[in-house]
Amino acid sequence: MTAGIMREIPMLDEVDRGLIHALHIDGRAPFGRIAEVLGTSTQTVARRYRRLRAEAALRVVGLPNPDRAGQTQWMIRLTATPSTVQDLAQSLARRADTSWVKLASGGTEIFAVIHASSDTQAVPTLLLHDIPRRASITAVSAHCLLHTYLGGPTAWRGHLEALTDEQQQQLEPPRATDPPASRPPASAPPASRSHAADTPASRSPATDEPTSRPPTTDTSAPRPPLTRADHDLIDALRRDGRATHADLAAATGVSQATVARRLADLRANGALFFDVEVAPVLLGATTQALLWMTVQPGHLDRVATTLAGHRELALVAATTGRTNLLANALCRSPADLHDYLTHRLGGLDAIHALETAPVLHTVKAAGPLTPATSFTRGN
Numbered sequence: 311m312t313a314g315i316m317r318e319i320p321m322l323d324e325v326d327r328g329l330i331h332a333l334h335i336d337g338r339a340p341f342g343r344i345a346e347v348l349g350t351s352t353q354t355v356a357r358r359y360r361r362l363r364a365e366a367a368l369r370v371v372g373l374p375n376p377d378r379a380g381q382t383q384w385m386i387r388l389t390a391t392p393s394t395v396q397d398l399a400q401s402l403a404r405r406a407d408t409s410w411v412k413l414a415s416g417g418t419e420i421f422a423v424i425h426a427s428s429d430t431q432a433v434p435t436l437l438l439h440d441i442p443r444r445a446s447i448t449a450v451s452a453h454c455l456l457h458t459y460l461g462g463p464t465a466w467r468g469h470l471e472a473l474t475d476e477q478q479q480q481l482e483p484p485r486a487t488d489p490p491a492s493r494p495p496a497s498a499p500p501a502s503r504s505h506a507a508d509t510p511a512s513r514s515p516a517t518d519e520p521t522s523r524p525p526t527t528d529t530s531a532p533r534p535p536l537t538r539a540d541h542d543l544i545d546a547l548r549r550d551g552r553a554t555h556a557d558l559a560a561a562t563g564v565s566q567a568t569v570a571r572r573l574a575d576l577r578a579n580g581a582l583f584f585d586v587e588v589a590p591v592l593l594g595a596t597t598q599a600l601l602w603m604t605v606q607p608g609h610l611d612r613v614a615t616t617l618a619g620h621r622e623l624a625l626v627a628a629t630t631g632r633t634n635l636l637a638n639a640l641c642r643s644p645a646d647l648h649d650y651l652t653h654r655l656g657g658l659d660a661i662h663a664l665e666t667a668p669v670l671h672t673v674k675a676a677g678p679l680t681p682a683t684s685f686t687r688g689n
Contacts, residue, residue: 327472337584371677372547466624609660
């Protein structure tokens with residue numbers, strides 16, 4: 311972790327971890343619902359959420375499904391001179407078409423994801439015009455993301471170890487096609503629990519709205535493309551996935567009723583999902599690395615599917631390039647990373663080559679860069 315960049319990390323207790331896990335299940339779950347499952351008060355959950363936002367830059371972000379949004383994702387690797395790499399990383403992070411900007415390999419390499427329109431055969435403008443103007447860049451490589459096996463709507467398992475199966479089931483909102491009684495009730499809170507925060511006047515505005523889990527849909531059925539209004543709504547949710555309908559209506563220029571209807575539709579058809587941004591180090595992952603692998607094409611799907619089940623990985627994606635499989639490892643220590651590389655990955659004969667790039671600092675995660683989120687989420 312880079313000294314002076316990361317603010318002091320708060321210690322997490324069971325309520326904090328349960329809250330983070332709950333938000334991964336449903337990023338817009340009402341605090342009252344989460345409180346019932348955790349056996350505490352709505353006021354406590356709301357207070358913990360505000361503390362984690364202030365001290366750990368916890369944030370729920372709404373993100374588009376790239377296929378539905380007409381996007382192609384590119385992974386780029388830039389090598390730059392040490393004196394300029396920090397400024398270059400910040401410049402990339404400020405762009406609207408980037409996410410997951412990381413400093414790696416001793417601080418001289420930048421990794422970033424570029425989101426480009428799928429309606430053109432050209433590589434992103436960033437690669438053709440913007441990057442070549444930087445004299446400090448000594449090497450560039452670009453890898454088109456072909457398929458995601460782990461990542462996006464599928465959360466890193468390190469986030470998901472706080473709640474029991476029963477609690478997770480209680481937090482699952484009913485599907486649009488399910489009857490109201492299909493969701494099991496949350497366990498009754500302890501008698502000592504304070505109910506002072508359960509009144510409508512004291513509820514957090516972002517938690518008073520009904521939420522719905524996307525129902526099972528026929529992915530083969532043709533679906534209409536996203537409209538300009540849909541993109542505006544998703545852009546607002548990128549900044550705050552728990553924004554109220556009123557705030558979203560003000561940001562998009564449509565009515566609250568329209569916002570509620572489009573939000574439900576986008577979630578139902580898989581065009582929109584919610585992610586939780588929080589520093590992995592808070593959850594015990596102090597060592598992070600990007601793993602660039604070369605796998606026999608005939609075994610790529612099998613190997614990637616196997617890796618997607620590994621607790622140590624937060625991303626597994628097939629890409630173009632000399633290496634055709636990318637993973638992001640989150641481990642408790644360098645020793646644990648070594649053990650993972652030598653024993654678990656080392657046992658897969660189809661992996662012919664492996665390059666490990668330690669991540670020193672995450673400049674930008676999935677959502678837009680803001681003053682509250684401009685600190686490391688990795689190491």
